[in-house]
Amino acid sequence: MNTPGHIRAVRRRTVLKGAAAAAALQLASPFIIKARGETPLRIGMVDPLTGVYAAVAQNEVTGARLAVQQVNAKGGILGRPIELLVEDSANDVGTGVQKARKLIDRDQVAFMIGDVNSGVAQAIAQVTNEKKVLHIVSGGHTDTITGSDCKWNVFRVCNTTSMEANAVADLLFTKFGKKWHFITPDYAFGHTLQKAALADLQKLGGQMTGNELTPLGTTDFSAYLIKARAANPDVLLVLPQGSDMVNCLKQIAQFGIGKQIHVAGLQQELESLEAMPPEARVGIWMFEWYWKQPGVPSVEKFVADIRKMNGGKVPTARHWFGYTSVHTLAAVANKEKSLDAKKLAEALGGFELPDNVKLQPNKCYYRKGDHQLMTSSFVGEALSQPAGDPEDLFRVERVVAGDKTAPPEAATGCQLKWPA
Structure with a gap:
């Protein structure tokens, strides 16, 4: 039989346990919230890491990884760190499509970038359009990607043919x-x-x-x-x-x-x-981009940063493609405070790259009507015997702005069809 004193003691222990549990929950709450905020936001990248285009594809990946580091150092996207998931398309359309579907369906990537091979890039664009995933083509050049086969969710960093x-x-x-x-x-x-x-x-x-x-x-x-x-x-x-x-x-x-x-x-x-x-x-x-640009803002730092990740070698246009693709996604998502693909695609029309991303003397922006980046062309001569700097294998004779080389939007054949 329980005495009144025994009952009071039990009640006291129960209250103390409840208070301890509540205190533990309060202490844990900030960590629970923090853990939710740090759930990585994934970016999928499909590129031909083997075969004819392996060298350029691997450099695109390196450039993208540098951008990931920089974005994460400044708080990521909407407070979440970003993670780059990379798959090899092997220059094969079927493989590229399979890898893209895996990244979207299984790995739950929020965005997609790649591919060097134009045919693979177009096929992946069909998948991202079906899945309503914002997609930046980093290295496929065929006109139709931002021309007759353009899509509301697809943008391109590199030049058209x-x-x-x-x-x-x-x-x-x-x-x-x-x-x-x-x-x-x-x-x-x-x-x-x-x-x-x-x-x-x-x-x-x-x-x-x-x-x-x-x-x-x-x-x-x-x-x-x-x-x-x-x-x-x-x-x-x-x-x-x-x-x-x-x-x-x-x-x-x-x-x-x-x-x-x-x-x-x-x-x-x-x-x-x-x-x-x-x-x-x-x-x-x-x-499409060249590393030696005296006096152009942020280029020298980019060269130094890539050297650290690239065995001491200078960056190429492919490094810049991957770098710019990731920075574009981060910049527009943070500006719009959203991950909604349609909202971000609408915001990217006319979006101008800042100096630390464009890394060239001319204005660099995505056209609203076809989603093509107006990026410069560096025209010049290949050097068999570089004068002075053995890494400087190209003499730039002129830098032509993208809006001077791109056909008018009306001539591209692009007719964007937006979802309701």
Whole structure:
């Protein structure tokens, strides 16, 4: 039988336990709230980390990782740290689509960036559009991505193929002649790049002597080069990229073709120049971004930051693509205080990049009508023997603003269809 004293003691112990539990909950609450706030916000990235474009894709990833570090150091996105999840598309459309669906459905990414391969990028854009995920194409150039196949949720950082051709065509025509021959990679990027260059050539009053279509991953270009030399053009335009570009230019040097014909192209990559012997580094080209820009705000710091992550090597345009893609997403989400894809896509129309992200002298912004970034083209000459700085493999002769090279919005074929 319980005595009154025993009952009072039990009640007292119960009250003390309740108070202790309440105190423990109060102490724990800030940590619970903090833990919720620190749940990472995931960004998915699909790029060809193996194969022909492995070097440029890996540099895009490095640039994106630098941006992730910088964004997280300033509080992340809406107070949440961001996490980059990277998948290899292996230059294959089916693989790229599968990886994109995995990132969205299983890993629950909030945003998507990538891919270097234009065909893969377009296929992934179909997935992100279906899933209503904001997507920035960091490295696929074919016109249709922000042209006839544009989508309300898809933006692009790198140039279009038309922008690349428009930046350099008049210089090649004026300086070297009106007869051009093309070595063209046989897929979406190559086709649209060659088409854009041919359109410029015809406007200038020139003529094409031939167009050699080369499969992705070609190692022996001799048959194509023999035909090109026999056509006797003024200019041989080399359009393949990645290791295909390196192999083609090495064989051009071995055959001595550059002694008879001016060798040039529309898009050049620092990764390719670094992989070539000096005798293969020739011709007039355009870079989409170049690391040596004296006096341009924030470029020097970006170069130093990338060196720390890149084995001491200077950054390339691909580093800048990945870097800018992540910073764009963070900037617009924090500005709008939202993760809603439609709201952010609407806000990105006309969005201008700040100095520490654009890293170039000209204004850099996303056009409202087609979601294409108006980014500069760095036009100049590849250097077989750099003067002074062995890392400076390209002499910039002019920097052309994006709104000077881009076709008018009405001419792109883009008709954005927004969800209700």
